[in-house]
Amino acid sequence: MAEQYKISAAMVSEERSYVLKVDGYSRAKALLKNGECVDSDPFSVGGHDWAVLYYPNGDGDDCADFISLFVSFESADAAEDVKAKFAFSVLDENGEPVSSYSYTHPMHTFSSKSDNWGYHKFIKRADLEVSGHMRDDCLAIRCDLTVIHDKETIVPPGNLHRHLGDLLNNKDAADLTFQVGGQSFSAHRCVLAARSSVFKAELLGAMEESYAASPIEICDMEADVFKSLLHFIYTDTVPPVLDVVMAGHLLVAADRYNIGRLKMICEEKLCSHIDSGMVATSLALAEQHGFHALKKACLKFLASPSNLEAMMASDGYEHLKSSCPSVFKELVAEILPAELKAAKDIIMTMWK
Missing domain, CATH: 3.30.710.10 (Potassium Channel Kv1.1; Chain A)
Incomplete structure (x- = not known):
């Protein structure tokens, strides 16, 4: 009677924070050219491996004055794509996020063939260097990564x-x-x-x-x-x-x-199982109770002369004739050819 329904709901998640520490900020900036990065150690969230990519001089020509920062999906052998959302925050000398240098990225689907996503212009180097948020030439950036699992519930x-x-x-x-x-x-x-x-x-x-x-x-x-x-x-x-x-x-x-x-179920059943033995009974039933679809189906069946003759020989014929005599005018009018329209009109007035 009922059907099964499948509902896919992204409701199960796993979150982890990873802190990238760049000891020797100035040295990294001097050694790595535009487009070159430092990879963090891999860390696991949601059953997959991830890393943070840090570009001290930006990852392209249009962002050479910025630090670029990306989350990298490291599970190249994953069977399916993975949905995750993340946030990057520069940490102050007390290890607390700096609100003006904190950015949250909405959910992104990482490709199972490896993928990375993030900010080409995360922070302008000149602004960071005068902000006072680095101590002893050390930059700390926290990545909060949340992996969303699509859980199919039947x-x-x-x-x-x-x-x-x-x-x-x-x-x-x-x-x-x-x-x-x-x-x-x-x-x-x-x-x-x-x-x-x-x-x-x-x-x-x-x-x-x-x-x-x-x-x-x-x-x-x-x-x-x-x-x-x-x-x-x-x-x-x-x-x-x-x-x-x-x-x-x-x-x-x-x-x-x-x-x-x-009513609809039963009437459909009768309409689809009309035969010469039951048609008189069904027609009487339809006429007495106003079942229009059943009456129409019976009259259509009886439009065939052979079906009509068989009905007249059935047990239900006498009951139909005695209980519903008026239905015969419609029956006769139904089986007369179209050219005998005048005869039809006379017949339709006979039982008025």
């Missing part, structure tokens, strides 16, 4: 119908008893009212007092039909094998209690 199929079905079968907290065809059925007032506007009016509305007595007798319905009706009300399912006869009875019951989905 949500099991809904089981409300199963729980309500158990409630019906176990009769737990049942507050109603119905007497149908010599059998007793326990049910729950609130469930019936929630599923059927007719039951709601009868059990909770102005008619509530007349239904206060127990058991409540249901006439003109077979016990097995009422049992199937209750089963649908509680579980929203019909029997696994729904035969045409039961579909007809359930269609009438669903119409009586205004259970729209059950």
Whole structure:
């Protein structure tokens, strides 16, 4: 009945901070040219290896006056890309982040074939050198790296119908008893009212007092039909094998209690299983209860002369003729050829 759903949610993360210390800031600046870097020792976050790349003279011609700083994804053998977010902060002499030199980068997907991401112009060297945030020619930069794991959660199929079905079968907290065809059925007032506007009016509305007595007798319905009706009300399912006869009875019951989905299921079942033996009964049912789709399907089936002859020889023909004589004018008009329009008009007025 229900389907499984898969939900991908980035909710599991692992965070780690790594401090890059550049002892001998001036020496590194003198020795490394523009485009050359120092790699930090690798560190592990989220099951992957990472490093910080430090370019004292920038990583390109357009940033030669800046320090460039990047996070490098070192797990070249990773099976999948990895999502991570990171922040770089210059630390003052007390090891605290300097807010004016702290930058947070939003989440980035690092390629499994190695990747790096960061800031070409992280900080201008001239500004850093006069800031007073270095001691003994030592620069400390903290990298806060958070790896986001996509965790696929499989949500099991809904089981409300199963729980309500158990409630019906176990009769737990049942507050109603119905007497149908010599059998007793326990049910729950609130469930019936929630599923059927007719039951709601009868059990909770102005008619509530007349239904206060127990058991409540249901006439003109077979016990097995009422049992199937209750089963649908509680579980929203019909029997696994729904035969045409039961579909007809359930269609009438669903119409009586205004259970729209059950009406559609049963009417579709009858429409798709029309034969010469059942068509007269189905047509009578459709005419008496106003099931328009079923009536249309029956008339279409009987437009064939051979089907019409077979229907007239069936057990249901006499019942159709006696209970719904007016339907024959539509039937005759349906099978007459189009050129006999005048005859059709006469026939359509015969039963007025």
